[in-house]
Amino acid sequence: MSHRITIFDTTLRDGEQSPGCSMNLEEKVRMARQLDALGVDVIEAGFPIASEDDYRAVHAVAREVRRPVIAALARTTRDDIERAWRAIEPAARPRLHTFVATSDLHIQHKLRKTRDEVLDMTVEAVRLARSFTADVEFSAEDATRSDIEFLCRVVAAAVEAGATTINIPDTVGYTVPSEFSRIIRTLQERVTGVRNAVLSVHCHNDLGLAVANSVAAVEAGARQVECTVNGIGERAGNASLEEIVMALYVRRDILPFATGVVTAEIYKSSQLLSSITGMHVQANKAVVGKNAFAHEAGIHQDGVLKERRTYEIMTPESVGIKTNRLVLGKHSGRHALGKKLADLGYPLARPDLDRAYTRFIEIADQKKEIFDEDLIAIVHDGMRDVPEVFRMKSLQASAGTQKPSTATVILEAEGRERVACAVGDGPVAAAYTAIDSITGFRGRLLDYSIRAVSRGRDAIGEVSVHVDFDGRTFTGKAASTDVVDASARAYLHAVNKGLGLARALDAAETPRPLPLAAGRAADRARGELQVAPRAQKQAAETREDEALGGPTRVAGSEGQIRLISLV
Numbered sequence: 001m002s003h004r005i006t007i008f009d010t011t012l013r014d015g016e017q018s019p020g021c022s023m024n025l026e027e028k029v030r031m032a033r034q035l036d037a038l039g040v041d042v043i044e045a046g047f048p049i050a051s052e053d054d055y056r057a058v059h060a061v062a063r064e065v066r067r068p069v070i071a072a073l074a075r076t077t078r079d080d081i082e083r084a085w086r087a088i089e090p091a092a093r094p095r096l097h098t099f100v101a102t103s104d105l106h107i108q109h110k111l112r113k114t115r116d117e118v119l120d121m122t123v124e125a126v127r128l129a130r131s132f133t134a135d136v137e138f139s140a141e142d143a144t145r146s147d148i149e150f151l152c153r154v155v156a157a158a159v160e161a162g163a164t165t166i167n168i169p170d171t172v173g174y175t176v177p178s179e180f181s182r183i184i185r186t187l188q189e190r191v192t193g194v195r196n197a198v199l200s201v202h203c204h205n206d207l208g209l210a211v212a213n214s215v216a217a218v219e220a221g222a223r224q225v226e227c228t229v230n231g232i233g234e235r236a237g238n239a240s241l242e243e244i245v246m247a248l249y250v251r252r253d254i255l256p257f258a259t260g261v262v263t264a265e266i267y268k269s270s271q272l273l274s275s276i277t278g279m280h281v282q283a284n285k286a287v288v289g290k291n292a293f294a295h296e297a298g299i300h301q302d303g304v305l306k307e308r309r310t311y312e313i314m315t316p317e318s319v320g321i322k323t324n325r326l327v328l329g330k331h332s333g334r335h336a337l338g339k340k341l342a343d344l345g346y347p348l349a350r351p352d353l354d355r356a357y358t359r360f361i362e363i364a365d366q367k368k369e370i371f372d373e374d375l376i377a378i379v380h381d382g383m384r385d386v387p388e389v390f391r392m393k394s395l396q397a398s399a400g401t402q403k404p405s406t407a408t409v410i411l412e413a414e415g416r417e418r419v420a421c422a423v424g425d426g427p428v429a430a431a432y433t434a435i436d437s438i439t440g441f442r443g444r445l446l447d448y449s450i451r452a453v454s455r456g457r458d459a460i461g462e463v464s465v466h467v468d469f470d471g472r473t474f475t476g477k478a479a480s481t482d483v484v485d486a487s488a489r490a491y492l493h494a495v496n497k498g499l500g501l502a503r504a505l506d507a508a509e510t511p512r513p514l515p516l517a518a519g520r521a522a523d524r525a526r527g528e529l530q531v532a533p534r535a536q537k538q539a540a541e542t543r544e545d546e547a548l549g550g551p552t553r554v555a556g557s558e559g560q561i562r563l564i565s566l567v
């Protein structure tokens with residue numbers, strides 16, 4: 001008989017808080033829906049006290065995703081727990097997750113408390129959480145570097161106070177499988193009450209052992225594993241969901257454990273997360289990497305052709321990688337596209353399908369064969385999670401050994417066309433400067449990446465950017481056979497997200513001040529356009545030519561943003 005392991009997904013909380021992985025509300029909801037399809041048992045949707053955005057996103061996930069348990073994280077304070085509860089209250093199955101550090105290192109230096117105080121905080125927090133819901137999880141932060149006697153006392157107190165799940169995190173990715181098994185066994189031996197709770201583990205990957213430690217803990221008696229899609233998370237990341245699930249599945253001969261994960265949804269989940277965050281997994285990443293099922297060596301290819309199992313311990317199909325490479329071309333109709341996308345796991349309804357079809361035809365005009373990867377890029381490119389306040393009408397850029405490069409951009413906003421020209425070290429920098437001068441946003445490019453989605457010279461280039469606007473980071477992405485076009489539209493996507501957030505905050509009549517650029521953008525979005533036609537020439541002249549990735553400065557005093565319109 002196999003034991004059921006609860007898969008607790010924290011992609012939207014621990015994963016999301018790592019650099020470059022931030023998601024807005026719509027993105028979190030979209031990812032949560034996919035996690036639901038993936039069959040995870042628990043979705044940790046966020047840390048509601050952390051920010052208004054996080055609160056709203058957790059609330060939205062709790063309202064809209066009904067099958068899994070929806071968890072929210074809280075420290076042990078009353079404010080944290082009450083805020084977390086308000087965020088998940090609408091969930092069909094809410095869970096409060098409270099935590100406090102139990103290692104002396106954290107207790108003394110971070111919390112500046114005593115062990116006894118930590119015990120009291122644990123009991124009070126769990127009791128308070130239990131007053132809201134019967135599903136309460138308690139985590140002993142930095143458990144693997146805690147004194148085991150004290151860890152046992154804290155766990156006993158948490159169970160006694162009503163915690164129904166006890167989580168043992170390896171917060172800094174420090175433990176090794178044999179030691180971690182010992183900790184899990186010791187807790188079960190010494191804390192009798194722990195039998196009434198689910199024992200959980202949460203491993204970080206600083207030494208590359210997160211998955212190994214998680215599997216060892218399961219063998220030692222843990223029945224919940226906390227993990228993230230693609231292993232995203234703080235520093236080197238969290239234990240990767242797909243690796244744990246497939247390890248338990250492939251080695252079910254010696255690991256008598258089962259999960260509720262629909263393995264055929266793994267690849268799609270991985271792709272969706274990469275697409276949302278712009279953070280792609282390395283080619284040799286287990287289970288979901290581009291090369292995970294590629295057999296290059298001649299002897300391996302020969303073996304696989306004769307009998308797949310010679311070098312393949314699981315099939316690509318088992319994790320949802322489609323090997324059927326039916327190629328579409330420009331004569332394929334909307335119906336064929338819709339069917340193909342549905343086969344790939346993207347059943348699109350009308351407005352989205354129409355948008356995808358328009359992009360498909362544009363790309364089919366420039367590219368002979370369209371591969372599955374291209375179609376997925378088209379779908380993600382077409383998925384507009386925010387209204388396109390500014391839409392790209394045209395872009396013309398020059399590039400080459402003669403410097404500077406120039407770019408002329410025409411954007412459409414509220415039925416009006418606006419034009420700007422700018423110069424830069426390269427065509428992308430010039431295009432971004434031109435976009436800035438039209439939108440009034442001054443973006444600082446934090447990260448830019450480009451990759452060929454498929455093969456061949458005419459491959460689609462997918463660009464992902466992280467752009468900082470007045471201290472807030474937005475991701476943007478776009479795909480095109482022209483990389484300058486993709487770069488410009490990815491940047492514009494980030495701009496539109498900034499505007500989307502400004503509007504959402506406006507609609508919520510949030511009392512706190514908006515970020516500068518977002519606030520101004522909201523003003524403009526309401527039609528209070530500040531037009532400074534003569535500023536354009538001056539801006540173009542005084543703007544410095546900057547390399548891609550460098551800061552973008554707009555002429556004028558600090559914080560002063562001008563809108564330039566020639567049309």
Ligand SMILES: [Zn+2]
Nearest residue numbers: 014171202204
């Ligand atoms: Zn963590």
